[in-house]
Amino acid sequence: MLKRGRILIVEDEPALMRGLKDSFAGKNYEVLAAADGEAGMNLALSASPDLILLDIMLPRLNGFEICRAIREQNLDMPILMLTAKGQEEDIVLGLNLGADDYIVKPFRLGELHARANALLRRSRKQADICRFGEFELDLISRRLYRNGSEVELTAKEFKLLAHFAARPGRALARDAILNAVWGYSAIVTPRSIDRCVATLRAKIEADPHQPAYIQTIRDIGYRFEPEGRAA
Amino acid sequence: MLKRGRILIVEDEPALMRGLKDSFAGKNYEVLAAADGEAGMNLALSASPDLILLDIMLPRLNGFEICRAIREQNLDMPILMLTAKGQEEDIVLGLNLGADDYIVKPFRLGELHARANALLRRSRKQADICRFGEFELDLISRRLYRNGSEVELTAKEFKLLAHFAARPGRALARDAILNAVWGYSAIVTPRSIDRCVATLRAKIEADPHQPAYIQTIRDIGYRFEPEGRAA
DNA sequence: CGACGCGGTAACAATCCGGTAACATTGGCC
DNA sequence: GGCCAATGTTACCGGATTGTTACCGCGTCG
Numbered sequence: 001m002l003k004r005g006r007i008l009i010v011e012d013e014p015a016l017m018r019g020l021k022d023s024f025a026g027k028n029y030e031v032l033a034a035a036d037g038e039a040g041m042n043l044a045l046s047a048s049p050d051l052i053l054l055d056i057m058l059p060r061l062n063g064f065e066i067c068r069a070i071r072e073q074n075l076d077m078p079i080l081m082l083t084a085k086g087q088e089e090d091i092v093l094g095l096n097l098g099a100d101d102y103i104v105k106p107f108r109l110g111e112l113h114a115r116a117n118a119l120l121r122r123s124r125k126q127a128d129i130c131r132f133g134e135f136e137l138d139l140i141s142r143r144l145y146r147n148g149s150e151v152e153l154t155a156k157e158f159k160l161l162a163h164f165a166a167r168p169g170r171a172l173a174r175d176a177i178l179n180a181v182w183g184y185s186a187i188v189t190p191r192s193i194d195r196c197v198a199t200l201r202a203k204i205e206a207d208p209h210q211p212a213y214i215q216t217i218r219d220i221g222y223r224f225e226p227e228g229r230a231a
Numbered sequence: 232m233l234k235r236g237r238i239l240i241v242e243d244e245p246a247l248m249r250g251l252k253d254s255f256a257g258k259n260y261e262v263l264a265a266a267d268g269e270a271g272m273n274l275a276l277s278a279s280p281d282l283i284l285l286d287i288m289l290p291r292l293n294g295f296e297i298c299r300a301i302r303e304q305n306l307d308m309p310i311l312m313l314t315a316k317g318q319e320e321d322i323v324l325g326l327n328l329g330a331d332d333y334i335v336k337p338f339r340l341g342e343l344h345a346r347a348n349a350l351l352r353r354s355r356k357q358a359d360i361c362r363f364g365e366f367e368l369d370l371i372s373r374r375l376y377r378n379g380s381e382v383e384l385t386a387k388e389f390k391l392l393a394h395f396a397a398r399p400g401r402a403l404a405r406d407a408i409l410n411a412v413w414g415y416s417a418i419v420t421p422r423s424i425d426r427c428v429a430t431l432r433a434k435i436e437a438d439p440h441q442p443a444y445i446q447t448i449r450d451i452g453y454r455f456e457p458e459g460r461a462a
Numbered sequence: 463c464g465a466c467g468c469g470g471t472a473a474c475a476a477t478c479c480g481g482t483a484a485c486a487t488t489g490g491c492c
Numbered sequence: 493g494g495c496c497a498a499t500g501t502t503a504c505c506g507g508a509t510t511g512t513t514a515c516c517g518c519g520t521c522g
Contacts, residue, residue, distance in 0.1 A: 078353075088339045095345035100353060101332065102346075108319045114326035115333075122309075122331060122353070154468060171373035192470060194510060199469095209511090217373055218478070218509070219386035385479060423481055425499060430480095432500095440500090449489070449498065 005120050006030040008049035010040030010066070011082070012058050020053065023109055024116075037061025044070055045184040049077060051120055056083040056094070064097055071098035073184055074176040078119035082107070130165040132226035133213065135204065137165050146204070156181070157200050164214065164224035174221040197222060236351050237261040239280035241271030241297070242313070243289050251284065254340055255347075268292025275301055280308060282351055287314040287325070295328055302329035309350035313338070361396040363457035364444060366435065368396050377435070387412070388431050395445065395455035405452040428453060 007029045011017045017033060025031050032047055034040035037058040044052055044066065052070075056063035067079055078100040083090070086104040094102050101115050130137040136145040142158055144151045153161065160181050164172070174193055182188055197216075201208040212228035238260045242248045248264060256262050263278055265271035268289040275283055275297070283301075287294035298310055309331040314321070317335035325333050332346050359370040367376040373389060375382045384392065391412050395403070405424055413419055428447075432439040443459035 088341050091339075091342050092345040095342075095349045098352075100349055108322075110319050111322050111326075114323040118326045118331055121329075156469065169372045171371065188469095189471060191472085191510085194512090195470075198511065216510070217386075220373060223372060387480065419480090420482060422483085422499085426481075426501090429500065447499070 004028050005050040005124070006032065006047070007051045007053060007116070008032040008034065008040065008043050008047065009053045010034045010037070010044075010058065010063070011053070011055045012036060013055075019109075023113070027113065035059075037063070037066055041066050041069060042185075044075070044077075045073065045179075048075075048180075048183075050123065051116055052077060052079045053082050053116070054079055054099070056081060056085055056090070064093060067094065067097045067099050073179050074173075075179065076123075078123050080112075080116060080119060082112070130162075132165060132168070132224075133228050137161060144204075151203055153203065154199075156196050157203070160196050161200060161204075164222070165226070168224055168226040171217055171223050172221045177221060235259050236281040236355065237263065237278065238282045238284060238347070239263040239265065239271065239274050239278065240284045241265045241268070241275075241289065241294070242284070242286045243267060244286075250340075254344070258344065266290075268294070268297055272297050272300060275306070275308075276304065279306075281354065282347055283308060283310045284347070285310055285312050285330070287312060287316055287321070295324060298325065298328045298330050307354075309354050311343075311347060311350060313343070361393070363396060363399070363455075364459050368392060375435075382434055384434065385430075387427050388434070391427055392431060392435075395453070396457070399455055399457040402448050402454050403452045408452060 004027070007024050009017060009020050009024070009031060011020060011033075012035050014035075017035065021031050021033055032043050032049060034043050037060040040052075040054070040058070041061055043049070054063045054066060058066075063081060063083065067081070070077075070079065079098065081094045081099045081102045082105065083094075083102075084105040091102045091104075100119055103112060103115060128138070128140050130139070134147050135151075137143075138145070139162060144153050144158070144161065160177070163177065163181050174190060177193060178186070178188070178190070182192070197214055198208070201211050201214055204213060205211045213225055215223045215225060217223055235258070238255050240248060240251050240255070240262060242251065242264075243266050245266075248266065252262050252264055263274050263280055265274050268291045271283075271285070271289070272292055274280070285294045285297060289297075294312060294314065298312070301308075301310065310329065312325045312330045312333045313336065314325075314333075315336040322333045322335075331350055334343060334346060361368040361370070365378050366382075368374075369376070370393060375384050375389070375392065391408070394408065394412050405421060408424060409417065409419070409421070413423070428445055429439070432442050432445055435444060436442045444456055446454045446456060448454055
């Protein structure tokens with residue numbers, strides 16, 4: 001059955017963790033769990049969840065540090081802080097570090113779900129089908145069509161193109177792309193990205209030497225132009 | 232002075248309205264105010280604010296109805312509900328109707344600001360454009376347009392121009408520019424900056440010998456005049 | 463077990479800044 | 493008006509960055 005989204009829960013108290021896990025799993029979310037800060041950080045970076053529920057007082061690495069580290073990596077999944085620390089300074093600090101919402105224990109489960117949904121709703125902006133030029137990228141069936149006929153993509157190519165298509169017109173830094181598509185821990189040459197872009201261009205560009213969709217910005221990275229190059 | 236964003240406050244209690252207005256205006260937001268639901272709805276539709284602070288119990292049209300109506304119009308500015316109704320059902324209802332956050336009176340002003348900032352931060356990522364003269368500098372797509380047609384810039388030129396555009400009308404010392412644009416540790420001739428300014432002028436000035444935008448201040452550095460030279 | 467395809471690295475080629483140097487010009491100051 | 497310092501201008505070169513090709517390891521599937 002199709003999941004509504006992947007949620008990472010970082011919480012060290014076993015009872016609460018179990019409750020959260022069950023309640024979100026019961027609502028048909030895919031749940032990832034981490035009981036300490038380091039494990040949470042690793043999962044956040046490697047599993048690219050759609051939402052993170054983040055406790056603050058955690059062993060090894062606290063929630064504030066995790067939050068800042070995630071944002072420094074240019075990852076922008078929503079973060080909902082979930083903690084007993086209800087002082088205004090803590091709330092302000094958490095939100096300023098890049099959290100999107102902050103809820104104080106003890107909380108009502110219904111409210112938590114509603115807040116989680118609100119965050120997911122907003123980030124889920126991305127439609128299931130992206131159209132650009134004469135192409136259709138179907139994120140559900142993971143297929144790309146050009147004027148109705150399929151263009152076969154490899155897994156990496158698809159992920160990269162989906163990343164591009166979700167960020168039309170924006171200048172994307174090479175390292176940000178590497179983080180998002182390859183994962184933070186991937187130890188790959190910066191050249192891998194060129195290579196993947198090259199194969200993608202070969203498949204979607206009319207003239208790969210004059211790319212209309214995937215433009216390179218020297219010294220920066222790439223930019224995806226859904227309407228093709230205006231020039 | 233450049234505003235950080237346009238906020239619409241819909242609140243019927245005059246004292247609270249005044250407090251909110253002052254506190255946001257003091258933080259350099261542009262504030263729109265509405266004292267009843269209908270006025271709020273009209274402003275939401277016509278003024279396209281970047282954020283709406285929405286009371287629920289309002290004369291004429293309540294906050295829930297406004298929220299739903301806005302979302303039905305496919306407007307997606309963030310909505311922060313701000314109300315004395317702290318029952319879980321109300322919170323869940325508000326969030327499910329399309330609100331992005333919900334804060335219960337009495338609230339702490341610092342928390343409200345932090346939450347408003349968090350919402351703006353997320354939605355603001357969409358556009359960051361500096362205008363000057365007939366130019367538009369898009370910091371997101373990293374492009375410069377003159378009357379709609381693109382002017383190609385190199386990485387250094389772009390960085391330099393962005394630096395200028397962010398500091399309109401100010402005399403900028405040469406070494407300060409070097410620090411900011413080249414980096415504190417760059418070991419370059421002071422002439423590099425002239426060179427880069429020269430290429431920039433060649434691209435944006437009508438007559439590079441009579442620069443209107445990038446003026447040199449002898450013995451000091453340069454000054455960027457967004458409206459062109461008054462003389 | 464072999465073939466194949468994906469995805470990565472390495473090596474090479476082409477390009478493109480961007481820095482320096484050298485010279486021209488300007489402007490201030492006496 | 494002339495000298496000097498600061499800036500504009502031009503030409504050139506080196507190196508970093510990206511495109512491209514070739515190759516290889518690994519997992520999958522027949």
